[in-house]
Amino acid sequence: xxxxxxxxxxxxxxxxxxxxxxxxxxxxxxxGSATSAHHVSLMEQGARQSIEAAxxxxxxxxPYTQNSSSSTTWIGLYYELLKLRSPPSFxxxxxxxxxxxxxxxxxxxxSLREQYQAQQLQDAxxxxxxxxxxxxxxxxxxxxxxxAIGNHIMRAGRHYVKFTMxxxxxxxxxxxxxxxxxxxDDHTHTNGFSSYGCCPFTSPSLLSALSSSRTQDxxxxxxxxCLYNTFPGTCQWCDCNMMERTIDNWTGMEYSLEGDxxxxxxxxxxxxxxxxxxxxxxxxxxxxxxxxxWLMSIQGASNPTAVQIKRAPIPDA
Numbered sequence: 001x002x003x004x005x006x007x008x009x010x011x012x013x014x015x016x017x018x019x020x021x022x023x024x025x026x027x028x029x030x031x032g033s034a035t036s037a038h039h040v041s042l043m044e045q046g047a048r049q050s051i052e053a054a055x056x057x058x059x060x061x062x063p064y065t066q067n068s069s070s071s072t073t074w075i076g077l078y079y080e081l082l083k084l085r086s087p088p089s090f091x092x093x094x095x096x097x098x099x100x101x102x103x104x105x106x107x108x109x110x111s112l113r114e115q116y117q118a119q120q121l122q123d124a125x126x127x128x129x130x131x132x133x134x135x136x137x138x139x140x141x142x143x144x145x146x147x148a149i150g151n152h153i154m155r156a157g158r159h160y161v162k163f164t165m166x167x168x169x170x171x172x173x174x175x176x177x178x179x180x181x182x183x184x185d186d187h188t189h190t191n192g193f194s195s196y197g198c199c200p201f202t203s204p205s206l207l208s209a210l211s212s213s214r215t216q217d218x219x220x221x222x223x224x225x226c227l228y229n230t231f232p233g234t235c236q237w238c239d240c241n242m243m244e245r246t247i248d249n250w251t252g253m254e255y256s257l258e259g260d261x262x263x264x265x266x267x268x269x270x271x272x273x274x275x276x277x278x279x280x281x282x283x284x285x286x287x288x289x290x291x292x293x294w295l296m297s298i299q300g301a302s303n304p305t306a307v308q309i310k311r312a313p314i315p316d317a
Contacts, residue, residue: 095146150294252282
């Protein structure tokens, strides 16, 4: 072990992922304790070097802030960088009539009409049971919106994705504050949606769960979610109390019923810019700070549609 120089250890560490670096740091004090020369451990130095070797736009995703109240580590930032570098996907889907296509989380299929027909059959069966058993309960006939939430939590830098869709008139794309991933597995929240694409949550239990998942960093901005309505092209957003929904016109506004919709989230400038088939329409919303995830919402459309999310270069115009 003594024959291994620090440079050799750093070189070996450069081939490790963040979890591997953390495991090495826990093996002995030499690898995991801060050195007098650099004030960080060897594995922390390795993670910092990996970040410094990344392109500038990626480094801007994970700014390092060192203060007495921060628990930021270079290994943690490197882990965050690798997650943001991975392809975007819809890890969380909530609501009725939505599913991943062939277990591909980058691609979702929505058919509220098929779900509606299945629900009609289920309600008919409930009606027969109520008459047979003289029950006074009623079925749930509230056919509401469904949403898909991205896997990336973005807090700094510039992020661009492209949504590709088949023709549908009631679909929106945008951003939302991070929510607890465990909500996707809690079926008691499945019906907790309003008919609006923004402020989509109305279930009291779901609102409580969302409130409990808030962090100080993620709620620096008053914008809880912000959506581009593909028709008629308006900006729809709500505040962090999830009580007020606002619909605004904006300079460059156009509708987009099919093809590609690009969104550029610039957390350095605090803006959300819309692109239509590679053409820049304009800045839809400003004053955006904190942490956000990508969001897709369909508000009761009857025609089946498929939506894909993927990273793409920022168009020149």
